[in-house]
Amino acid sequence: MEKLNKLIELRKELHKYPEVSGNEIETGKRIKSFLKNYPPDKLISDLGSTGFAAIYKGKNPGKTVLFRCELDALPIEEINIFEHRSINKGVSHKCGHDGHTTILCGLATELYKNKPETGSVILLFQPAEEDGSGAEKVFSDPNFKVLQSDYVFALHNLPGYLINQIVVKNDTFTCAVNSLIIHLEGKTAHAGEPEKGKNPTLAIAEIITEFNTLIQADISQENFCLITPIYIKMGTKAYGVSAGAGEIHYTVRSDSNLQMQAIEIALENLAQSTASKHNLKCETSWIQNFKANSNNDKAVEIVRKVAKMNHFELLEKEKPFTWGEDFGLFTQNYPGAMFGLGSGLDTPALHNPDYDFPDDIIATGVAMFYQISKEITNAY
Structure with missing residues (x-):
């Protein structure tokens, strides 16, 4: 419970101090400060300018899995009046990247305590997703090219879906x-x-x-x-x-x-x-x-398996989402999948000025990512 409270505290701090695409300098500092309590085996800074990667290694060689979150906020004025509302005029986290980032930090707390038996887990904190430039900047960075992964995963919170529901789809997930x-x-x-x-x-x-x-x-x-x-x-x-x-x-x-x-x-x-x-x-x-997110069949099957292991409700999406997400560049180059995490039927829609990421889904996101990492790194 104490660990979850720290994650919620971090999420609200990130929400309060948002930065737009390419300017996520202070955001990165806040996350790195949090990770000092759960130090990775290797930290690679300045990926794609303001991004970075934290790597947790097992004792023996094995498969590598990458999990990615986004650092940037949107140029939208927030109308919420709660204490953690954005203090940066005209900028706010209206897509939930503050929550996605917090989930990855939660994964870091698990990996620090329980290192992979074999292989490695890469946590990629990616800049500039909202303008479509971040994934490309990371991919063209020489320091990223050495981080070869066997699988890549990401999630996106989904207002309008049952809270904590896991939404999966084979093939195209986002357009x-x-x-x-x-x-x-x-x-x-x-x-x-x-x-x-x-x-x-x-x-x-x-x-x-x-x-x-x-x-x-x-x-x-x-x-x-x-x-x-x-x-x-x-x-x-x-x-x-x-x-x-x-x-x-x-x-x-x-x-x-x-x-x-x-x-x-x-x-x-x-x-x-x-x-x-x-x-x-x-x-x-x-x-x-x-790029369209082209989900790999085996990667989606791992997501399904993990959702069932954790007794999370699973929804099979029939049609792709019509919004874009630059994680598609990752699924073009590596086997992987993006899946959805329901953030509540009554939660305001993404990119709306009254949206706020629901902290109730943080633990679910962490549990999904951590178990996915175990399924892959422990596979022989």
């Missing part, structure tokens, strides 16, 4: 998500002589219309494709001027990394051909890329 920026360059003109310029209005309207024809919004069907307009800009509030430039931003979702590649090419070609038709220059770029 591939990528964001597209289309910049159209024409020529300004006097609003009374628009024919002397190149106004992007009709091209923007045509792109929006054509993109809509590619949407297949039913995730239960093949070729799921969601194309959501996010932001449009054209011209200025100068009523005597016919606009000469415009910009459209989209978020694109697919339940397959391979399908996402095909969608990206189709959208780029469509934007370019439409711009050419209207005598406009067109530049396209992609940002905030999230």
Whole structure:
């Protein structure tokens, strides 16, 4: 009970002092300070800039399993009024990364007390998940490349699901998500002589219309494709001027990394051909890329086994979640799985200003991760 109280205290401290993607310096210091009481055999700092890894080793060689959490918060103003509410204006933990991180710290307390019999357990504290850059930064770090793992695991809390319920799914768990920026360059003109310029209005309207024809919004069907307009800009509030430039931003979702590649090419070609038709220059770029989490069958079976061993309620998810999570880059490169941890039917939705991670699910997350580590490191 005392150990759980310390974890809850840590979670609330992390919640009170949130930092956005790439700025998780003080967050990292707080976690490392906590880990000094449960020192790992090796600590690798500055992974992907502000990330780090704590490694707990067994006495003998064996399999290595990696567990990952996220350090960053969101640029959302918190409206909660409890004591541990965010003190950083415009920034708050509205996705539960404070809780995910605390669960990994709870795993550290178990591993320090009971080292793996064989092999190693890596606890990866990853930066910048929210903007999709963190996993890539960690992967490209030379110090991470030496940490080869046999399996990788992560969890995500799920508002709207029974508290402490374990949610599993084979194959795609979360969708591939990528964001597209289309910049159209024409020529300004006097609003009374628009024919002397190149106004992007009709091209923007045509792109929006054509993109809509590619949407297949039913995730239960093949070729799921969601194309959501996010932001449009054209011209200025100068009523005597016919606009000469415009910009459209989209978020694109697919339940397959391979399908996402095909969608990206189709959208780029469509934007370019439409711009050419209207005598406009067109530049396209992609940002905030999230690979689909492709769960490995054997890894998911381990999650199922551990949930049943702990007598946790298990829910088999039929369809992927449509949100993105950059742990997909890990499941592309290693056998592994992301699973869900129910955080309550009445808990506010993720990314909402009144959300707060429920401390009641910390112990469940720790128990799941610790038993998964035993299943893998103790396997011969």
